[in-house]
Amino acid sequence: NAGVMQNPRHLVRRRGQEARLRCSPVKGHSHVYWYRQLPEEGLKFMVYLQKENIIDESGMPKERFSAEFPKEGPSILRIQQVVRGDSAAYFCASSGALNTEAFFGQGTRLTVV
Amino acid sequence: TQLLEQSPQFLSIQEGENLTVYCNSSSVFSSLQWYRQEPGEGPVLLVTVVTGGEVKKLKRLTFQFGDARKDSSLHITAAQTGDTGLYLCAGREGGNQFYFGTGTSLTVIP
Numbered sequence: 001n002a003g004v005m006q007n008p009r010h011l012v013r014r015r016g017q018e019a020r021l022r023c024s025p026v027k028g029h030s031h032v033y034w035y036r037q038l039p040e041e042g043l044k045f046m047v048y049l050q051k052e053n054i055i056d057e058s059g060m061p062k063e064r065f066s067a068e069f070p071k072e073g074p075s076i077l078r079i080q081q082v083v084r085g086d087s088a089a090y091f092c093a094s095s096g097a098l099n100t101e102a103f104f105g106q107g108t109r110l111t112v113v
Numbered sequence: 114t115q116l117l118e119q120s121p122q123f124l125s126i127q128e129g130e131n132l133t134v135y136c137n138s139s140s141v142f143s144s145l146q147w148y149r150q151e152p153g154e155g156p157v158l159l160v161t162v163v164t165g166g167e168v169k170k171l172k173r174l175t176f177q178f179g180d181a182r183k184d185s186s187l188h189i190t191a192a193q194t195g196d197t198g199l200y201l202c203a204g205r206e207g208g209n210q211f212y213f214g215t216g217t218s219l220t221v222i223p
Contacts, residue, residue, distance in 0.1 A: 004155075006155075033211060035213070040218065041215075041216065042119075042199075042213055042214060042215045042216035043156070043201065043213040043216075044213075045210075045211075045212065045213065048210055055210075056210055091155055091156070093211070101146060101158055101161050102146070102158075102203070102211050103158060104148070104155035104156045104157070104158075105155050106154055106155045107154075107155050
């Protein structure tokens with residue numbers, strides 16, 4: 001997967017807790033995308049970020065969800081006060097400014113109990 | 114709004130058979146990617162097509178981009194059990210946003 005690293009691979013949270021998902025893009029890539037996937041389904045776009053900027057967050061719920069991609073460090077997808085319906089696999093992808101392809105990480109599987 | 118529709122959604126075939134998966138849209142894409150995803154893993158890029166009418170071959174897999182750059186197909190010859198997985202197409206409209214299809218879940222039975 002060309003170096004996109006996501007952690008943790010598995011995350012269990014109780015209802016009401018916060019979940020923080022991390023994504024380190026391919027070295028040199030400045031574009032990060034977050035997707036959510038339910039079992040047996042395709043990928044649902046959540047948010048697209050460039051360094052320090054949110055470009056498109058149209059797929060992300062307005063409440064409890066936030067994302068950032070700071071100048072230094074990984075991109076973070078943050079889910080506050082998690083509910084059972086947040087249980088899913090969350091994938092991060094990255095691309096370079098001049099590339100056409102996006103490369104994916106292995107995902108974080110969030111389980112809310 | 115689902116920009117990319119894939120068909121069929123589920124496909125189960127015998128080893129050795131041929132199959133075609135379709136990815137259709139009313140939007141024009143500057144490029145289109147096909148990914149394969151295995152259970153518990155992230156999608157892995159198979160191919161990118163850029164030019165209308167372009168055909169790319171990857172061993173037993175043949176990818177075609179429609180002339181109008183609105184649709185694509187993936188044809189697998191003599192399917193093997195290792196081809197089992199979720200096949201996803203993704204289109205890029207010109208900016209950096211990627212739009213994913215609904216996915217085709219392929220099962221190849223030995």
